[in-house]
Amino acid sequence: MSQHVAKKSYETNCTKLQEPRNGAMSYSQWTYGQMCIMQCQKGYDVPASIDGQFVCGTSNGKWRPHDHIPECYATVYPHSMHLPSDFYYYTDKCNSSAENLLEIKENFVQALNTSKYFEYCLNNPDCQAKYVRVSCGPTSSKRERDIHVNPRPERLAYIVEIDIILPLNIVNDETKQEAI
Template sequence: MSCKGPFTEGTVCELKCPMAIRLIGSSIITCTRPASGYAGYWDGDGEPQCKKATCPPLRAPNNGALVCDKWSSGFMCQIQCNEDYDIPSSTSLPTYVCQDNGVWNNQHVPDCVYREYGEPLRMPKNYYFTGRCRPGHPEVKKSFLDYAEARDMCPIRAYCTVENVEIKCGDEVDDEFEYF
């Protein structure tokens, strides 16, 4: 809340939710007193609530990472692959947004599969990382932040930091050789 007490009739306050969580209802409330009483109440357009979309957890891809924001409680995620791996050719760009109805815009999380030497990349360069996946991998976090900022999915820049990016690593599976 952007105002401090004492609250008298006519005091106007602006409400905001922490991080980038969506505010439902009026962001402006006014201290109002009924004509027939002394006790005041806050008057606004509906009861203000901080509401975050809640979708079920997504699994991390094998040989890759599921990277999600924490500034809006995991509203947006993407997968990244180890540099020796890629998404299957039949898969579209792996970006996930939690919709207001509690369902991800894309339910399928593909595993990252071994990429033959010289085979072209199927995703933009910032969807790949070097070395082993680990929860604090700075390259993965930085790539995700670049992605979020380029798409204006970082409404409050102060929260779009590496500390507010979460990485879930998938299993490392050696699928380079197939046995028949």
């Protein structure tokens, strides 16, 4: 004779999740299941690919989004951010002479360095506009979302490709606490 023991409404069939390396899991039960939050030790972070929250319902006992807990990663403080950018100047004719392309490059860098949008970089030698490349040729304004729309004919454009390097200020734990 089998005995059927009724579960209380807050009990679940959820298995305990594996603790992440350099971290811990904190659980909370509620009427419809369990919630688990991934936490990492000081100097470590939850991977950017997940939000660190896991939920298991009473109906099926399965963890969502999954039951695989990744390890905590060492916190990384980058020193700079690279922002590759392309600028298009449409034209009727291309003058691809070395002199003309150099003049466009120099004018662009000068305009960028004196622009109100670039004032963060004024008086900061670590902030740089590097690897400026200028070319001229046909370009199309067709975008993927316009795939079923009649594309515009190709147009000529001067294309300025640039990598802007912005230094990031490293904030240590003491500075973070002062900011709070």
